[in-house]
Amino acid sequence: MAAPQQRPPRTLAEGTLRRMPTQGRALDKVNRALDAAERLLHQEGVDAITMPRVAEEAGVSVGALYQYLPDREAIVAALSAEYHARLEGLMDDIVARHAELVTDDPVSSVIGAVAELYRDQSGTRALRAGLQSSAQSQLSRAHKQRMVAKVRRLLVVTGVLRDGQSEAVARTLFFAADALMHEAFAEDGDGDAQLLEQLTLMLRAYLSAVEGG
DSSP states (O other): OOOOOOOOOOOOOTTTSSSOOOSHHHHHHHHHHHHHHHHHHHHHOGGGOOHHHHHHHHTOOHHHHHTTOOSHHHHHHHHHHHHHHHHHHHHHHHHHTHHHHOOSOHHHHHHHHHHHHHHTOHHHHGGGGSOOOHHHHHHHHHHHHHHHHHHHHHHHHTTSSOTTSOTHHHHHHHHHHHHHHHHHTSSOTTOOHHHHHHHHHHHHHHHHHHHHO
């Protein structure tokens, strides 16, 4: 029997925890709590995220959890920040390896890679229907601006855009893809195949028009 695939180490973002764990045992407690919260999000939704419930599921005390994740908003923010970091890391990898990733259908390749990350983040996707504090909105907006910059960089290194061109193309691509990707995974953990196909067709047509112009 094959060994189960291990998930990548969690990325704990500064500013989302009351304080950062510095010792191995503390880090383990935080990771277990976030694992438990993600399971609860996936299985029951954001209303299941309470301090006692997460602590019980993680096998830690509420007091220990409170030192790092003081409330539900902090838990949601930590999971959301981790997802953002993984998505940004994926885009950095695509930019760095663009020469290897260029195929007859590069749009489909990128959409496919992002879709795989969505499939691996089923709990975090439930956040869209959950809490959205002012601080989270600011974090989300900052993440989207970084993603636009990464998409623009990918367009430059692949020759679609010149270095001095407007970022309007990158913004259009990212925000269109972001909205439709979320919709494709709203009710289907594997992603709505037809919607993902339509997204790919739309982006291909738009990029063709940009390159032709």
